[in-house]
Amino acid sequence: MTVQNPPEGFATATPYLHVRNLEAALTFYQQAFGAELFYALPGPDGKPVHGEIRIGNSIIMLGEESPEMGAKSPLLVGDVSSSIMLYVDDCDAVYQQALVAGATAMTPPADMFWGDRHGKLADPFGHQWGIATHVEDVTPEQVRERFAAMMATN
Numbered sequence: 001m002t003v004q005n006p007p008e009g010f011a012t013a014t015p016y017l018h019v020r021n022l023e024a025a026l027t028f029y030q031q032a033f034g035a036e037l038f039y040a041l042p043g044p045d046g047k048p049v050h051g052e053i054r055i056g057n058s059i060i061m062l063g064e065e066s067p068e069m070g071a072k073s074p075l076l077v078g079d080v081s082s083s084i085m086l087y088v089d090d091c092d093a094v095y096q097q098a099l100v101a102g103a104t105a106m107t108p109p110a111d112m113f114w115g116d117r118h119g120k121l122a123d124p125f126g127h128q129w130g131i132a133t134h135v136e137d138v139t140p141e142q143v144r145e146r147f148a149a150m151m152a153t154n
Helices: 022-033 091-101 140-153
Strands: 016-019 036-042 048-055 058-064 083-087 104-111 116-122 128-134
Touching: 016 022, 022 036, 022 048, 022 058, 022 091, 091 104, 091 116, 091 128
Parallel strands: 016 058, 083 128
Antiparallel strands: 036 048, 048 058, 104 116, 116 128
8 A cells, every 4th residue: 555645635735723612613614614524533522622624625624722732722822823815716705604604804805916806804713814716817027016006005
């Protein structure tokens, strides 16, 4: 038997989010983003301590926060140091679906200078998500020009 590295379905880099209340997070991501529960590992009490979801063609791993193991969620830390960019077919629809599921609006969807329609929200577990639909191919030079123009008007 040949072992595949990374395992089938995984990318070379796979995000791992620490959350408070993993069971609720798995349900939220299914409702908000149409995530498919790929795997859940129950702990001694039967509640999941590790989970894997698939959104589109990407797997995201999740774990229950465990400060004693150095696994702190944004709710425990009180801030975030990263976010997830999620490309979807309809940014506006998924953004609204996530709000209905319990996310908090940060920036409503709008057309951006880099060629995406993009909005930003926070999930109930403290993680921030950019929700985007790519609507225009833009060269790096066009991005620089558009960014400079935007900065000049602000």
